[in-house]
Amino acid sequence: MIRTRGETVFGYFNVLILALVSLSMLFPFLHIAAKSLSSEGHVLAKDILLWPRGFTTISFEYVLSNKQFYYSFLNSVFITVVGTIISMALTILAAYPLSRRNLPYTRLLMLLFVITMFFSGGLIPTYLVVKQVGILNTLWALILPGALAPFNLILIRNFFTGVPDALEESARIDGASNIRILASVYLPLSVPALATVGMFYAVGYWNAFFQAMMYITERRLMPLQMFLLQLVTDEKSSELVVPDVFREVTPETVRAAAILCAVVPILFVYPFIQRYFVKGVMLGAVKG
Known part of the structure; x- marks a missing residue:
């Protein structure tokens, strides 16, 4: 296909704009990484941009020196993994029947879900229910109250609605039940949508700290985000600092190291999920 001059210019313009947008999002991360690996003098002099100066890992050693970090890390892993599994199961089991045209009162049921996106019971009633x-x-207090997100339910429901009826009809002719149709037809064809929504849930569970502040008072149950928050705000407490080793640690480098410790683990998940975002599994599912 021959592209016109205007289309070529427009393509280069799009690439330039997207590159600038990508750099604008990457710049803060690189700046934080450089600051976390820089020495005290350079950080206090504020001469760190995108490259560390006076390379040192003392801030990461400071963050990782407390055993509570590992307990909190395991708590966050449990919350993220178990919470994502429960949320995906609830979302799929709710989205599938709502996508069926023969289900009575579908619009009313969808309206009830949508209303919860704009109105909630409030902070205190929710706390009393928990x-x-x-x-x-308990860690379940960080999972169950928000296990089903109406927005994600709508995404999966709309994707299920787009699955050709011919696939379901052929499965019913073969004697498949609703559960078998869901497992053998809809789920395999919905891998990109499921991966995307699963990532939404996982990131939400991993980054959540406000719920922990409301429902968790025992330190052993503290998730990683809450621990890092306390680490930043209480960085000079005797419980977290070993004076002989971390005398040169500065608040800014600790804050930067804490941010990276919270971001990097969930960041490693993206490369495994990204391939599902661009794969067209529906292509050729039904012959014309």
Whole structure:
């Protein structure tokens, strides 16, 4: 296909704009990484941009020196993995029947889900519900109250609706039940949508700290984000600092190292998920 001059110029213009947008998002991350690996003098002099000066890993050693970091890390891993599995199961099991045209009162049911996106019971009633249920001061308090996100439900439901009816009809002719159709037809064809929504859930669980501040008081149950928050705000406390070793640690480098410790683990998940974002598994599913 021969491109016109205007299309070529427009393509280069798009590439330039997208490159600038990408750099604008990458710049803060590189700046934080450079600051976390720089020495105290250069950080206090504020001469760090994108490259560390006076290379040192003392800030990361400071963050990783507390055993609570590893306990909090495991708590966050549990919350993210188990929470994502539960959320995906609930989302799929709710989205599939809502995508069926023969389900009565579908619009009413969808309206009930949508209303929760704009109105909630409030902070105090939610806390009282969590307390009465008996999951206060447990990791389940960080998973169950927000296990189903209506926005993600709408995404999966819309994707299921786009699956050709011919696939379901052929499965029913073969005697497949609703569960078998969901597992053998809809889920394999919905891998990109499921991967995207699963990533939404995982990132949300990993980064959540406000729920931990409300429902968790025991230090052993503290998730990683809450631990890093306390590490930054209480960085001069005797519990977290070993004076003989970390005398040169500065608040800015600790803050930068803490941010990287929270971002890097979930960042490693993206390369494994990205391939599903661009793969067209629906292509050729039904012959014309």
